[in-house]
Amino acid sequence: xxxxxxxxxxxxxxxxxxxPALHVxxxxxxENALSNPDLVKPADYEEFLLRKGRGWLCEVGxxxxxxxxxxxxxxxxxxxxxxxxHERKGIGKRxxxxxxxxxxxxxxxxxxxxxxxxxxxxxxYRKAGWTATGFTKSGEVKFEMTADSWQRRSLCE
Numbered sequence: 001x002x003x004x005x006x007x008x009x010x011x012x013x014x015x016x017x018x019x020p021a022l023h024v025x026x027x028x029x030x031e032n033a034l035s036n037p038d039l040v041k042p043a044d045y046e047e048f049l050l051r052k053g054r055g056w057l058c059e060v061g062x063x064x065x066x067x068x069x070x071x072x073x074x075x076x077x078x079x080x081x082x083x084x085x086h087e088r089k090g091i092g093k094r095x096x097x098x099x100x101x102x103x104x105x106x107x108x109x110x111x112x113x114x115x116x117x118x119x120x121x122x123x124x125y126r127k128a129g130w131t132a133t134g135f136t137k138s139g140e141v142k143f144e145m146t147a148d149s150w151q152r153r154s155l156c157e
Contacts, residue, residue, distance in 0.1 A: 007061050011094055014055030014067055019045045021064035022057065025083045031119045032081075045069070048078050055079075056098045058091045068095040070103050070111070077113035080121075096128060100150055108147040114140035129153040 014022060019042050027037060034040060048069045049055050055069035066082035077099070082092050103111055114136045115121040122141055126132070129150070130143035 008059075010059045011098060012057060012059070014049060014057045014069070016046060016049060018055075018057060018064065018067075019049075022055070022067045022079075025064055025067060025081050026079065028083050029081050030084055032116050032121055053078065054099075054102060056095050056102075058086075058095060060086060060091075065089075066091045066095055068099040070099045072103065072106055075107070075109050075111050077111065080113075092124065093128075096124075100145070104147045104150050110144050110146045112142060112144045114138075114142045117141045 022045055023040070023042060026040060027034070045055070048071055052074065053070045053072045055067055057067040058065045064083070065086035067079065068077070068081075069079040070076075071078045080092060080096060080099070100111075112133075113125065113130070115125065117135075117140065125143050129152075130145050131149070133142050133144045136142050
């Protein structure tokens with residue numbers, strides 16, 4: 001008989017000591033990869049986690065599988081990324097829901113994000129109820145979500 005041990009999955013608030021692991025996930029993505037890895041530095045995570053918003057992560061075993069960070073000051077999603085080994089397992093959906101629920105408890109201001117067109121991320125946000133409002137100067141699709149839209153979406157699930 002084989003002893004199968006279930007892998008522990010934990011969702012929790014991201015802390016400062018998680019930043020190196022968050023950055024590893026950010027640098028591992030295949031879609032929406034940074035053209036220049038120096039564009040996002042560990043100090044950027046600290047700014048959002050301590051002063052501008054809040055972050056959440058998912059640990060699978062002892063490894064960070066994905067994370068989300070919202071900017072309450074700029075009213076936008078700063079990050080929602082999964083390590084490629086942990087895609088399509090519902091982790092992104094849960095991180096997204098935790099982030100959005102927290103955001104709309106803090107404010108009723110609409111929230112926005114942008115992502116590359118034609119990606120799985122674009123499809124994810126459309127399915128999650130985000131409304132495309134145009135394109136950024138860099139050509140990314142810009143999305144918006146209102147408190148009412150989020151509340152209606154959450155009630156239907």
